[in-house]
Amino acid sequence: MPATIRDVARLAGCSIKTVSRVVNGEPYVTEETRARVQAAIRAVGYAPNISARRLVQNKSFQICILMYPGLLQPASGILSLIMDIGYEENYDILFQPYFPTHARSKRKLVSLIYEHRIDGFVTTPPCDAEDFVSELLDTFKVPLVQINPFNRPEKTPFVASDDIEGARGMMEHLLGLGHRRIAFLMGPRNMRASFDRLEGYKQALEAHSIPFDPALVRDSEFTFDGGYTAARLLLEGSPRPTAIFAGNDEAALGAIYAARELGLDVPGGLSVCGCDDIAAAGRTWPGLTTIHMPAEELIETAVRLLIQILKGSLPSSNQVFLQSRLVLRGSTAPPAEAST
Amino acid sequence: MPATIRDVARLAGCSIKTVSRVVNGEPYVTEETRARVQAAIRAVGYAPNISARRLVQNKSFQICILMYPGLLQPASGILSLIMDIGYEENYDILFQPYFPTHARSKRKLVSLIYEHRIDGFVTTPPCDAEDFVSELLDTFKVPLVQINPFNRPEKTPFVASDDIEGARGMMEHLLGLGHRRIAFLMGPRNMRASFDRLEGYKQALEAHSIPFDPALVRDSEFTFDGGYTAARLLLEGSPRPTAIFAGNDEAALGAIYAARELGLDVPGGLSVCGCDDIAAAGRTWPGLTTIHMPAEELIETAVRLLIQILKGSLPSSNQVFLQSRLVLRGSTAPPAEAST
DNA sequence: GCGCGTGTTGACAACGTTGTCATATGCCTG
DNA sequence: CAGGCATATGACAACGTTGTCAACACGCGC
Numbered sequence: 023m024p025a026t027i028r029d030v031a032r033l034a035g036c037s038i039k040t041v042s043r044v045v046n047g048e049p050y051v052t053e054e055t056r057a058r059v060q061a062a063i064r065a066v067g068y069a070p071n072i073s074a075r076r077l078v079q080n081k082s083f084q085i086c087i088l089m090y091p092g093l094l095q096p097a098s099g100i101l102s103l104i105m106d107i108g109y110e111e112n113y114d115i116l117f118q119p120y121f122p123t124h125a126r127s128k129r130k131l132v133s134l135i136y137e138h139r140i141d142g143f144v145t146t147p148p149c150d151a152e153d154f155v156s157e158l159l160d161t162f163k164v165p166l167v168q169i170n171p172f173n174r175p176e177k178t179p180f181v182a183s184d185d186i187e188g189a190r191g192m193m194e195h196l197l198g199l200g201h202r203r204i205a206f207l208m209g210p211r212n213m214r215a216s217f218d219r220l221e222g223y224k225q226a227l228e229a230h231s232i233p234f235d236p237a238l239v240r241d242s243e244f245t246f247d248g249g250y251t252a253a254r255l256l257l258e259g260s261p262r263p264t265a266i267f268a269g270n271d272e273a274a275l276g277a278i279y280a281a282r283e284l285g286l287d288v289p290g291g292l293s294v295c296g297c298d299d300i301a302a303a304g305r306t307w308p309g310l311t312t313i314h315m316p317a318e319e320l321i322e323t324a325v326r327l328l329i330q331i332l333k334g335s336l337p338s339s340n341q342v343f344l345q346s347r348l349v350l351r352g353s354t355a356p357p358a359e360a361s362t
Numbered sequence: 363m364p365a366t367i368r369d370v371a372r373l374a375g376c377s378i379k380t381v382s383r384v385v386n387g388e389p390y391v392t393e394e395t396r397a398r399v400q401a402a403i404r405a406v407g408y409a410p411n412i413s414a415r416r417l418v419q420n421k422s423f424q425i426c427i428l429m430y431p432g433l434l435q436p437a438s439g440i441l442s443l444i445m446d447i448g449y450e451e452n453y454d455i456l457f458q459p460y461f462p463t464h465a466r467s468k469r470k471l472v473s474l475i476y477e478h479r480i481d482g483f484v485t486t487p488p489c490d491a492e493d494f495v496s497e498l499l500d501t502f503k504v505p506l507v508q509i510n511p512f513n514r515p516e517k518t519p520f521v522a523s524d525d526i527e528g529a530r531g532m533m534e535h536l537l538g539l540g541h542r543r544i545a546f547l548m549g550p551r552n553m554r555a556s557f558d559r560l561e562g563y564k565q566a567l568e569a570h571s572i573p574f575d576p577a578l579v580r581d582s583e584f585t586f587d588g589g590y591t592a593a594r595l596l597l598e599g600s601p602r603p604t605a606i607f608a609g610n611d612e613a614a615l616g617a618i619y620a621a622r623e624l625g626l627d628v629p630g631g632l633s634v635c636g637c638d639d640i641a642a643a644g645r646t647w648p649g650l651t652t653i654h655m656p657a658e659e660l661i662e663t664a665v666r667l668l669i670q671i672l673k674g675s676l677p678s679s680n681q682v683f684l685q686s687r688l689v690l691r692g693s694t695a696p697p698a699e700a701s702t
Numbered sequence: 703g704c705g706c707g708t709g710t711t712g713a714c715a716a717c718g719t720t721g722t723c724a725t726a727t728g729c730c731t732g
Numbered sequence: 733c734a735g736g737c738a739t740a741t742g743a744c745a746a747c748g749t750t751g752t753c754a755a756c757a758c759g760c761g762c
Contacts, residue, residue: 050739
């Protein structure tokens with residue numbers, strides 16, 4: 023039904039190849055011809071058929087972002103950003119939910135590579151940690167850029183934030199307020215952030231000569247429920263921590279919920295802080311003190327890097343580090359009592 | 363690089379057409395041939411090239427969900443649900459952020475229709491309200507299913523929830539608790555839900571013979587900031603409402619924030635409730651009393667309906683209504699003082 | 703034995719584009 | 733003026749699939 027390149031050629035009185043040249047901005051077309059073709063394109067309402075182009079070029083012009091929806095929700099800003107980049111660069115960008123070890127996710131990924139011939143992938147934690155993913159992409163030589171990958175091999179391009187530094191900064195904030203018994207909510211074992219943030223926690227303790235107490239470190243799985251349960255156990259135990267540093271915001275919100283349920287005021291009776299700066303962190307009362315992860319920049323950088331690689335222009339740097347920053351809201355304050 | 367249908371045919375000792383028949387589950391292939399072809403497919407690792415299939419069938423096997431990211435965030439459950447449906451039905455499902463009146467959004471939509479030849483669309487509020495969208499889809503005869511559309515013309519298929527009924531139910535809850543001065547936070551004018559929920563609010567007041575007071579109705583644009591600002595004005599005025607019924611959860615969270623900022627306890631000094639039951643509603647303290655919108659079912663139903671239409675099987679019903687339900691959490695309680 | 707319907711198979715065109723190569727033209731150089 | 737080179741253009745194949753149609757085998761009824 024829509025016009026094809028042949029319709030344009032007929033109207034413009036030239037060959038289809040010439041039309042193709044005009045459409046793709048190739049040289050070797052006189053200005054006069056170019057204008058005539060462009061007029062014809064407008065006249066018949068022509069737009070190139072992407073499927074045909076994909077077929078003949080054996081490319082899909084699609085890149086795919088694998089993400090585990092439990093952890094990374096594509097926020098509003100990210101979605102529109104991605105749309106813009108894709109529009110500029112003429113690439114379709116697919117968000118693909120990926121559940122590690124989930125059979126259907128695996129089959130879908132295989133289909134994306136095999137049948138859709140996706141040109142390249144971006145992985146987000148913890149998708150990169152599954153061997154299946156890395157081996158598959160490696161086998162088929164599909165270009166890949168990783169965001170905050172678990173491992174940081176020399177050759178693979180990635181974009182990362184410095185979680186150790188970020189966590190240390192947050193600890194300095196808590197320690198500066200006077201907290202000494204600070205609990206830490208750990209994340210899942212298949213994400214580097216879990217370990218890096220714990221490392222920052224430990225480094226700060228050491229810098230202040232506070233002994234590391236393993237009993238203050240609990241698993242939260244980076245979920246609301248995990249944070250809630252861990253906080254309940256911590257707060258019902260004794261001695262209580264005066265602050266809880268949650269490895270991510272979801273867990274922090276769970277911890278606040280648990281504290282409130284026990285009648286503890288936040289930050290009056292307990293300080294709570296998180297990591298990531300998700301949308302909900304600013305929508306709760308008190309606002310959640312957290313570390314702002316540059317999620318949009320991470321994704322934008324990764325996508326642009328991938329497209330650069332796909333276009334064959336070797337980027338200046340394959341491994342990019344972005345800074346996070348502290349966001350002080352209302353959920354942290356000096357401890358109520360002079361703690362033991 | 364990957365195997366083509368010709369490689370399979372050569373190995374199986376048959377024509378490419380026979381392979382095609384096996385791949386597509388068509389009849390007129392003996393069991394023996396079918397088995398031989400399937401073995402060959404596995405042997406060479408064949409997967410059909412989707413671009414070629416799309417080209418020859420002049421279909422994209424893609425459907426697109428237009429959404430305004432400011433309001434509808436694709437939550438974790440929705441994303442994986444969509445993935446599953448797409449996988450089952452062999453359709454790719456694209457989430458396309460769409461900003462009404464935004465030039466780039468318009469161009470992208472045109473490109474989706476013109477160049478990508480998207481087979482069908484699902485619209486979410488308020489994208490359906492923009493004339494540009496409906497006219498474009500209409501002009502090109504692209505199949506369309508709407509979710510909670512602004513208008514409900516006879517012919518267009520849609521899936522909707524009964525917002526009037528839902529809002530009335532919430533009002534019954536508040537009135538039952540003893541509230542009489544209840545404010546309402548209105549949404550944008552390009553969404554049916556704004557008007558329907560207001561209508562439910564009015565109907566409940568009338569049923570209880572409480573006069574409608576326009577001063578208690580404020581605009582919130584269905585955003586956190588809008589809800590915050592509206593609530594500040596309401597709460598700093600006099601007489602204060604004893605409850606705020608926000609047209610959506612974002613605005614409700616803003617209202618709670620405003621109340622807390624003024625030192626008002628929720629629900630002790632003010633009851634607040636919302637609509638939609640977004641993820642954050644259960645992650646805040648106190649949990650937000652709200653109306654659960656069946657977002658996943660709405661999208662699933664719309665997508666399945668669209669695919670049914672695309673496959674040519676006329677569905678039994680073009681217009682589906684789904685029920686919402688009250689979710690009572692901690693943000694509503696009886697008014698503190700016997701209100702005037 | 704013949705006609706006919708049904709099951710099975712394959713040859714070939716078609717989809718709409720881009721890549722390759724040949725050709726034509728004009729201009730510059732020696 | 734011959735030769736060479738850059739510019740401009742088009743004919744045609746190719747990409748990998750599905751749709752169309754013809755061909756053939758077989759069994760059945762008459």
